[in-house]
Amino acid sequence: MKKIGITTTVPIEVLIAAGYEVIDLKNIFITSEDYGKYIDIAEKEGFPKSCCAWQKGTYGVCIHHNIKEIVGVTEGDCSNTKAVEEVLSMHGVNIYPFAYPHTHKLEDIKRSLDSFMDMFGVKLEEVEEVRKRLNRTRALVRKLDELTFEANKVSGFENHLYHVSSSDFNTNVEKFEEEIINKIEEIEKRKPINKKIRLGFIGIPPMTCDIYDYVSDFDAHFVYNEIQREFAFPRGYKAENIYEQYYDYTYPYDIKFRLAEVKKQIEDRRIDGIIHYTQAFCYRQIEDIVIKNELEVPVLNIEGDKLNFLDARTKLRLEAFLDMILDMKKFNKQ
Structure with missing residues (x-):
């Protein structure tokens, strides 16, 4: 089964319908006995000390476990996410964007979800x-x-x-x-x-x-x-x-x-x-x-x-x- 990483809660229903095994990178990071190794991977890459440990940890998990596809939340999550995605893309990771619209209007959320479904070729x-x-x-x-x-x-x-x-x-x-x-x-x-x-x-x-x-x-x-x-x-x-x-x-x-x-x-x-x-x-x-x-x-x-x-x-x-x-x-x- 194809694997795809997520860094926060996203419409997992779409990913499962598309035949993916979904992996929350944060859960792997925080439950690891040696969670610090994932932070070290990010800091050796050049991530600053002032960057959130969650972001560094999830980046390290993605690199260490060779996750090649992830969903990146472009609105409604950490403000550092976009920059992390750019570095992951540099390593050949395919990023699928998803947004929780700041407007919080039902029609905008519908548009975002429809676009996400189209991206993965699944129907409502x-x-x-x-x-x-x-x-x-x-x-x-x-x-x-x-x-x-x-x-x-x-x-x-x-x-x-x-x-x-x-x-x-x-x-x-x-x-x-x-x-x-x-x-x-x-x-x-x-x-x-x-x-x-x-x-x-x-x-x-x-x-x-x-x-x-x-x-x-x-x-x-x-x-x-x-x-x-x-x-x-x-x-x-x-x-x-x-x-x-x-x-x-x-x-x-x-x-x-x-x-x-x-x-x-x-x-x-x-x-x-x-x-x-x-x-x-x-x-x-x-x-x-x-x-x-x-x-x-x-x-x-x-x-x-x-x-x-x-x-x-x-x-x-x-x-x-x-x-x-x-x-x-x-x-x-x-």
């Missing part, structure tokens, strides 16, 4: 058949999410892992579906996680995944992973077609559209505080100003770079933030 009917198939798998991820915030039986990391894996279904939909079915059966037998603080994680998926275990030492539990959840299209089953599905996908569009869904989830999941994760040298750091102004719960912004574990300073900030939330909860009960 074929794509819709794949979408229906994937909706069954995505429903299982939605079930796992419900077990996270309603039954309190799923750890924040497990919730993160299965949602973020939905970008490419670990390259094999059937195998992924079998795995999550078995996982849900195991989860349903667990006792609930009893923590006093209910946290939400917003922003891009973290390099520092140990944050999920770390907060549990301070009586806290993540019950929401914003962008990771969007990778699984939690509202996609309500969409009439693929156009509506990608119109409703919050990540690539403006911050106010994203925050409307975040606010809803804060209320539904009874969230006490938000961790807003940003990557060093990323424009999304500026969005923290809007986020703190718009949300009515406490927000802590933490920044990641090359490390895949929390540094001492971030741990201290997290501890102080969680202590403050506990104090607020005690005060409000009085």
Whole structure:
């Protein structure tokens, strides 16, 4: 089967309909035991120290694993993507462009998706058949999410892992579906996680995944992973077609559209505080100003770079933030 790399969530339905095995380069990068080697490949090529580690890592994965075709998102993702694609093209990688229009108008999204389908020679009917198939798998991820915030039986990391894996279904939909079915059966037998603080994680998926275990030492539990959840299209089953599905996908569009869904989830999941994760040298750091102004719960912004574990300073900030939330909860009960 032909292989194609992606660097963020794209219309995977089109790629599967075209007969591709889809590989999320970011997932390979962050799950590698020696993830640093991919960053080294990029820096030896000349990537600056001030470039995002995610971009360098995905570039290194593409080169190391000899991926010859990738989908490049030209609108709605990292501002460095275009330059990375130009370097990859220099190495003979074939780039297929896709755009999430900044206008966020349904007719513009339809035009972008139609162009993408034409590029791969597939028809809407074929794509819709794949979408229906994937909706069954995505429903299982939605079930796992419900077990996270309603039954309190799923750890924040497990919730993160299965949602973020939905970008490419670990390259094999059937195998992924079998795995999550078995996982849900195991989860349903667990006792609930009893923590006093209910946290939400917003922003891009973290390099520092140990944050999920770390907060549990301070009586806290993540019950929401914003962008990771969007990778699984939690509202996609309500969409009439693929156009509506990608119109409703919050990540690539403006911050106010994203925050409307975040606010809803804060209320539904009874969230006490938000961790807003940003990557060093990323424009999304500026969005923290809007986020703190718009949300009515406490927000802590933490920044990641090359490390895949929390540094001492971030741990201290997290501890102080969680202590403050506990104090607020005690005060409000009085």
